[in-house]
Amino acid sequence: MIRTYTSSVYSATYVGVIADFDCSAEVVTLGLSLYVLGLGTGLMFLAPLSEFYGRRLIYLISWALFIVCDSCAVAQNI
Numbered sequence: 001m002i003r004t005y006t007s008s009v010y011s012a013t014y015v016g017v018i019a020d021f022d023c024s025a026e027v028v029t030l031g032l033s034l035y036v037l038g039l040g041t042g043l044m045f046l047a048p049l050s051e052f053y054g055r056r057l058i059y060l061i062s063w064a065l066f067i068v069c070d071s072c073a074v075a076q077n078i
Contacts, residue, residue: 003039006070007032021078 010032017028050058
């Protein structure tokens with residue numbers, strides 16, 4: 001649910017991001033494209049690891065990485 005929410009919120013803010021950072025729509029779309037790409041390819045690597053190391057450990061590591069990467073919300077430039 002959080003992954004879907006994150007991509008939906010980001011796409012709703014395109015106009016504001018373009019205005020605040022003075023960049024093109026392609027650059028703003030690149031952020032969402034890389035997020036979806038990472039979401040798709042990340043699962044291919046994390047699923048086998050969760051079978052080997054356990055789901056709890058992989059979930060906690062993934063959640064920590066999500067929080068670190070989500071700190072881009074307070075970025076000062078593109």
